[in-house]
Amino acid sequence: MTSGPTGAPVELAVSGMTCAACASRVERKLNKLAGVRASVNYATERAVVHVPPGLGDGDVIDTIRKAGYDARVRPRAEDDRAAHTAAITDLRRRLLVAALLAIPLGNLSITLALVPGLRFPGWEALCVLLALPVVAYSAWPFHRAALRNLRHGSSSMDTLVSLGVLASFGWAAWSSFAGGSAPGHWLGFGTTAAGADAVYLDVAAGVTTFLLAGRYFENRSRRSAVDLLTALAGLAVKDARVLRDGVEHVVPAVELRVGDVVVVRPGEGIPVDGEVVDGCSAVDASAVTGESVPAEVTPGDRVVGATVNTTGRLVVRATGVGAHTQLAQMSALVEEAAQRKASVQRLVDRVCAVFVPVVLAVALITLLGWLATGNGAREAFTAAVSVLIIACPCALGLATPTALMVGVARAAQLGILIKGPDALEATRMVDTVVLDKTGTVTTGRMAVVDTASFTGAPEADVLRRAGAVEAASEHPVAAAITAAAGDPPAAVTGFEALVGAGARGVVGGVRITVGTAALMAESGITIPPAAHRWLGTTGPATAVLVAEGGAVTGGIAVRDTVKPTAAAAVADLHRLGLRTVLLTGDNEVVARAVAAEVGIPEVLAEVRPVDKVAAVRELRAAGHRVAVVGDGVNDGPALAAADLGLAMARGSDIATHAADVVLVRDDLTAVPEAIALANRTLTTIRGNLAWAFGYNVAAIPLAALGLLNPLIAGAAMSLSSVLVVSNSLRLRNHRPSRSRSDRPRV
Numbered sequence: 001m002t003s004g005p006t007g008a009p010v011e012l013a014v015s016g017m018t019c020a021a022c023a024s025r026v027e028r029k030l031n032k033l034a035g036v037r038a039s040v041n042y043a044t045e046r047a048v049v050h051v052p053p054g055l056g057d058g059d060v061i062d063t064i065r066k067a068g069y070d071a072r073v074r075p076r077a078e079d080d081r082a083a084h085t086a087a088i089t090d091l092r093r094r095l096l097v098a099a100l101l102a103i104p105l106g107n108l109s110i111t112l113a114l115v116p117g118l119r120f121p122g123w124e125a126l127c128v129l130l131a132l133p134v135v136a137y138s139a140w141p142f143h144r145a146a147l148r149n150l151r152h153g154s155s156s157m158d159t160l161v162s163l164g165v166l167a168s169f170g171w172a173a174w175s176s177f178a179g180g181s182a183p184g185h186w187l188g189f190g191t192t193a194a195g196a197d198a199v200y201l202d203v204a205a206g207v208t209t210f211l212l213a214g215r216y217f218e219n220r221s222r223r224s225a226v227d228l229l230t231a232l233a234g235l236a237v238k239d240a241r242v243l244r245d246g247v248e249h250v251v252p253a254v255e256l257r258v259g260d261v262v263v264v265r266p267g268e269g270i271p272v273d274g275e276v277v278d279g280c281s282a283v284d285a286s287a288v289t290g291e292s293v294p295a296e297v298t299p300g301d302r303v304v305g306a307t308v309n310t311t312g313r314l315v316v317r318a319t320g321v322g323a324h325t326q327l328a329q330m331s332a333l334v335e336e337a338a339q340r341k342a343s344v345q346r347l348v349d350r351v352c353a354v355f356v357p358v359v360l361a362v363a364l365i366t367l368l369g370w371l372a373t374g375n376g377a378r379e380a381f382t383a384a385v386s387v388l389i390i391a392c393p394c395a396l397g398l399a400t401p402t403a404l405m406v407g408v409a410r411a412a413q414l415g416i417l418i419k420g421p422d423a424l425e426a427t428r429m430v431d432t433v434v435l436d437k438t439g440t441v442t443t444g445r446m447a448v449v450d451t452a453s454f455t456g457a458p459e460a461d462v463l464r465r466a467g468a469v470e471a472a473s474e475h476p477v478a479a480a481i482t483a484a485a486g487d488p489p490a491a492v493t494g495f496e497a498l499v500g501a502g503a504r505g506v507v508g509g510v511r512i513t514v515g516t517a518a519l520m521a522e523s524g525i526t527i528p529p530a531a532h533r534w535l536g537t538t539g540p541a542t543a544v545l546v547a548e549g550g551a552v553t554g555g556i557a558v559r560d561t562v563k564p565t566a567a568a569a570v571a572d573l574h575r576l577g578l579r580t581v582l583l584t585g586d587n588e589v590v591a592r593a594v595a596a597e598v599g600i601p602e603v604l605a606e607v608r609p610v611d612k613v614a615a616v617r618e619l620r621a622a623g624h625r626v627a628v629v630g631d632g633v634n635d636g637p638a639l640a641a642a643d644l645g646l647a648m649a650r651g652s653d654i655a656t657h658a659a660d661v662v663l664v665r666d667d668l669t670a671v672p673e674a675i676a677l678a679n680r681t682l683t684t685i686r687g688n689l690a691w692a693f694g695y696n697v698a699a700i701p702l703a704a705l706g707l708l709n710p711l712i713a714g715a716a717m718s719l720s721s722v723l724v725v726s727n728s729l730r731l732r733n734h735r736p737s738r739s740r741s742d743r744p745r746v
């Protein structure tokens with residue numbers, strides 16, 4: 001991505017954010033700049049900023065720096081990785097120091113607090129000395145962020161933690177040396193003796209340890225989620241053997257151009273999208289499209305970059321390289337989808353932004369409330385510190401983006417590209433799935449099964465004339481007729497594609513029309529009784545008529561086969577409680593036959609491409625939430641008109657589809673899988689949010705009432721973020737459940 005005078009988005013890596021509140025602060029500051037539209041994602045640590053003309057990337061970075069964070073333009077995955085590894089190593093070191101000191105300190109201070117007889121001269125000083133590195137060194141990341149925020153007049157969860165840790169330490173150190181505090185602090189297994197406020201050192205060290213542990217595990221899990229997201233891009237083949245003047249040269253794949261011819265040996269990855277010009281082999285696309293069985297390819301077949309050549313030597317001419325390969329488009333789409341904000345996330349961001357100041361206020365009220373009701377400073381302090389520690393909205397901020405990231409990445413592994421959170425949310429609502437027939441339920445690879453001549457002329461003539469016209473058409477029926485006609489087709493002039501009806505052109509001075517009976521009738525072409533009789537015999541095959549001039553002279557019947565997994569996919573959709581409808585421009589008889597074969601109960605036949613949109617709108621108007629599955633080429637408008645559009649894409653034009661979900665695997669079971677995975681991702685998001693919200697809502701009053709020990713608060717708070725991220729990561733193992741147990745698992 002680049003920024004520029006056009007206002008194209010610029011992508012930045014933002015560092016220094018420690019919670020969702022930070023992300024929403026950066027976003028707010030950026031959006032205050034005139035003309036800027038920014039979206040900042042805490043989980044990926046990325047900002048996508050639309051910079052208007054007149055502003056530069058530098059202005060954006062300055063704004064981020066002024067907010068107390070740092071940013072880099074056009075981040076590279078390697079830099080990200082290095083920065084992340086360094087951050088994790090640093091956290092681990094600090095955590096180790098905290099844990100090593102907190103354990104003896106805990107034992108010592110609790111024992112001495114309970115048993116005054118064991119106290120020795122200078123025990124308070126020893127405890128303070130043990131706690132000092134934990135509070136100063138280990139907790140430094142919290143203090144540093146809190147200070148940075150303070151300098152910019154803001155606060156974050158670090159402010160809460162830093163205050164909590166410093167307050168416990170300050171109180172303990174002061175009262176240990178001042179001595180003389182009253183006994184009676186309940187530790188869960190005994191009451192402290194007089195002068196035992198050193199036990200608060202334990203709180204400071206313990207809380208730091210728990211929070212650091214939480215942050216450490218959260219960072220590691222977040223890294224796994226981001227890795228998953230960028231895994232697709234990582235599949236790209238680095239080097240290629242390009243064939244120049246008959247000699248193979250190994251060059252970096254980035255230097256390849258369209259038209260280059262590359263050699264791919266068995267076991268190697270294919271470096272480009274291209275067409276096989278020589279060799280036969282089985283190509284394993286499982287990592288790219290989720291297709292579980294390697295596909296046989298021969299000259300003329302298309303291959304996709306990053307798939308693996310398994311058995312034979314292949315020579316491939318590049319048709320797509322670099323950013324124009326299917327893989328590059330897929331990974332860009334996936335990363336972009338995870339970067340988009342779910343509507344619920346905007347709400348969470350708003351909550352997080354006010355959360356910290358509110359918690360600071362609640363902590364202060366707690367402190368004053370306890371003091372005002374005649375309680376000791378220690379009780380007041382315990383409650384206030386607990387509020388500070390427990391209330392961090394960390395889990396809340398991670399709930400949505402981590403689940404979204406893992407869900408979208410897992411879907412991509414299964415060959416399902418979900419374009420963003422809106423698509424996920426639409427999936428939940430869907431109750432009706434409309435499936436286009438040709439190319440979606442059927443293979444779209446038709447073959448001629450019958451030819452008729454109504455004039456006594458040879459049937460081959462009918463085929464040849466029709467073939468001459470159809471050679472210029474891209475329709476699957478046309479492809480079948482052209483293939484069956486053999487011979488190079490005769491020249492055609494004045495070609496006209498009649499969408500959803502047929503084609504027309506002049507061959508050898510005669511106007512030839514090929515298409516449906518309805519087209520003939522509309523064009524004023526006579527249909528002889530023999531043609532009507534023949535149409536009655538074609539059964540489930542698609543029958544088209546061929547006219548020369550003003551009269552029908554022949555007929556051609558073509559047949560398509562349903563995709564092998566279509567019936568299983570329809571059964572899976574029914575199991576998910578969805579209603580299915582077959583939508584086609586083809587005639588009722590063919591449509592019913594296909595529907596019966598795959599188990600679809602409802603049929604909308606003879607619907608012209610322009611009317612498909614109306615059919616979808618009608619279903620929606622009747623109160624249904626409609627998903628449309630099509631090939632994304634000529635049914636784009638219907639996909640766009642649906643609540644959820646799913647396109648079965650072949651080829652490298654993935655990003656241009658009007659669909660919300662793109663299925664790169666030519667297998668209809670990807671549809672129920674996409675719906676099931678989207679539902680599960682949403683369930684995960686909801687579960688995460690419920691947990692994170694519920695935990696904060698329940699825990700704050702408990703802490704304010706003094707029912708929560710600060711140590712438990714620290715542990716609970718850390719655990720909750722770790723739980724949320726691990727819950728999201730569970731989506732990584734999502735396995736599609738399929739109707740037929742014998743189907744290979746991905």
Ligand SMILES: Nc1ncnc2c1ncn2[C@@H]1O[C@H](COP(=O)(O)OP(=O)(O)OP(=O)(O)O)[C@@H](O)[C@H]1O
Pocket residue numbers: 436437438439470473474475477478498499500501502503514515516542543544583584585586587607608609
């Ligand atoms: N180029 C063509 N040559 C001959 N017949 C055609 C051609 N294009 C369309 N037709 C006829 O018009 C009918 C409707 O075409 P349309 O493309 O709308 O639907 P379809 O091919 O049945 O696919 P879908 O199931 O996706 O709607 C076809 O079944 C076929 O009979």
